[in-house]
Structure formats: C-alpha cells, structure tokens
Amino acid sequence: MVGDLAEKTSVRAVLEIRKAGESEIRVMTKSSTVDLVTKTDERVEKIIIGSLIKEFGEGTHCFIGEESVAKGEPCILTDKPTWIIDPVDGTTNFVHGFPFVAVSIAFAVKKQLEFGVVYSCLEDKMYKARRGKGAFCNDEPIQVSDVKDINKSIIISEHGTDRSPEKVKKIFSTMQKILCIPVHGLRGSGTAATNMCLVATGAVEAFFEIGIHCWDIAAGAVIVQEAGGILLDVDGGPFDLMSRRMVSANNDVIAKRIIKEIEIFPAARDDATPEKK
Numbered sequence: 001m002v003g004d005l006a007e008k009t010s011v012r013a014v015l016e017i018r019k020a021g022e023s024e025i026r027v028m029t030k031s032s033t034v035d036l037v038t039k040t041d042e043r044v045e046k047i048i049i050g051s052l053i054k055e056f057g058e059g060t061h062c063f064i065g066e067e068s069v070a071k072g073e074p075c076i077l078t079d080k081p082t083w084i085i086d087p088v089d090g091t092t093n094f095v096h097g098f099p100f101v102a103v104s105i106a107f108a109v110k111k112q113l114e115f116g117v118v119y120s121c122l123e124d125k126m127y128k129a130r131r132g133k134g135a136f137c138n139d140e141p142i143q144v145s146d147v148k149d150i151n152k153s154i155i156i157s158e159h160g161t162d163r164s165p166e167k168v169k170k171i172f173s174t175m176q177k178i179l180c181i182p183v184h185g186l187r188g189s190g191t192a193a194t195n196m197c198l199v200a201t202g203a204v205e206a207f208f209e210i211g212i213h214c215w216d217i218a219a220g221a222v223i224v225q226e227a228g229g230i231l232l233d234v235d236g237g238p239f240d241l242m243s244r245r246m247v248s249a250n251n252d253v254i255a256k257r258i259i260k261e262i263e264i265f266p267a268a269r270d271d272a273t274p275e276k277k
C-alpha cells in the first residue's frame, strides 16, 4: 500500500519535472551560489507531500523534504512513520539539461527504512525496493556486481556544493588516491539517488560521499541493500542516515578498500541543531 502509493506519486512527480524541463527554467540558489533550486523542486515537493497527506490524513505521518527543510522545517528522524523526499535529485543537471534527474521517495518507521523508490526521469527507469523483498528496476530484479578486485572496479563519487578550498582539496586527494589504486574508472552522475541505483544494478561497484543529505540517499539505501549491497560510514563504522557520510558498495571488500583512501572532513549532521550547522 505504502509502496504502491510512493510509486504512483513518483510517476506524477516525474511527469511534472518532464513538463517543466520543456520551458524556461528560472534558477535560484540556496546555501551557496552553486546550490541551485527551481520552482519545479518546490512545486514537485508540494505535490508529493500533498498527495501523501491526502491519502493518510493530516498529522499521521511526518515528512522530511529537501525544499521544506531549506525553508526551515525540522530535519529530525523520529520513530513516527516518516517520508524522506528529494523531489528533484540532480537540480544542477535539470537546469543544464544533463540527462540524470531523479525523484527520490523513502519511507521509514521507527527509524528503519522500509521502502524506497528512485525514478530516474529522463532514462525512464523506476527503481524500487521494500525491506526483505528485493530490488527492482522497471519491475526486473536487480543485483549488485560480484567484483571483489578493486582493480576491476568503477567507483562513483561527487564533489557536492560546498566549495571551500580545504574540502575540495580533500575530495580530490581522495579521488586521486582511488584512481591511482588503480581502478577501472571514476564516475559521477550528479545525483546521489541515481548513483546508488548504479551500485544496485552492478554498473559500478561503489558510491561514496561526504556532504550528502538524508533525502539524497534514503530511498537508494533500501535499493542498494535489497540488491545485495552494503552501506557503511566513511570510517568503516555503521551507516547513519543523518550523518551526511556514506559508502555504498557491492560488498565489504570493495567498501573497506575505498575507506582506506578516504580523507574525512567535517560535515554538520542533517539533524544538528541550527547553531551547529
């Protein structure tokens, strides 16, 4: 029921994004001049939350949505049934016509992720997974790759929207070290949700990033795990959805090899109090 609804809602969101992409896109900024947002991000989030409230009634479920949080709504994951939403993951891609843009909708109960749907709009691929029930792309089962040799892997990372030189230096130093292991290649689609689905289908072996948000990865987290993959913190500890740090990989051999090279830098937690952000 929850899954069907998330799927239905994601289809509505995708139609809206595709339609908006046909006319001129007015671009605004959020935390920095490279952190882009459009009216479509805001409208699509309202459509998603509005249709879920219509179904479940006001006050029964909680919502953590990228654009609502940007406008000051709290970003705290409680035990209550909670939807975690990125209406447009890959806004920069959307603005530039770079063809990877995804809608990401996840559902958690008691802080446990139960369901995730990532709809890659322009590729027309709907990825979905329910805890314990497997992962699918356009209804076909998907599975992570079985590569254990890091030298035969493709790794994804992104550089995010925080361009302070010391962080960028660490990000590129990590990428340089991983590239020189050597791996077959380094990639990045510009959407964390899509990156995770690429891990889930076995197109790449891992995706890691410091600076991602819970709405970028919540749905992808269910999909990767249900496709047989794993999630870890960048220091090798347990994955924490609100920590803004994640390694998702096909197996722990690949994950731990990458973790050896990651230069960690601080990122304020999604659920940090405003004065700590």
Ligand SMILES: O=P(O)(O)OC[C@@]1(O)O[C@H](CO)[C@@H](O)[C@@H]1O
Pocket: 066, 086, 088, 089, 090, 091, 092, 158, 160, 161, 189, 190, 191, 192, 209, 211, 212, 213, 216
């Ligand atoms: O702002 P958007 O388009 O929803 O987020 C896209 C994105 O920049 O967010 C992550 C960093 O926060 C990146 O992995 C990803 O590429």
Ligand SMILES: [Mg+2]
Pocket: 041, 066, 086, 087, 088, 089, 090, 091
């Ligand atoms: Mg977004």
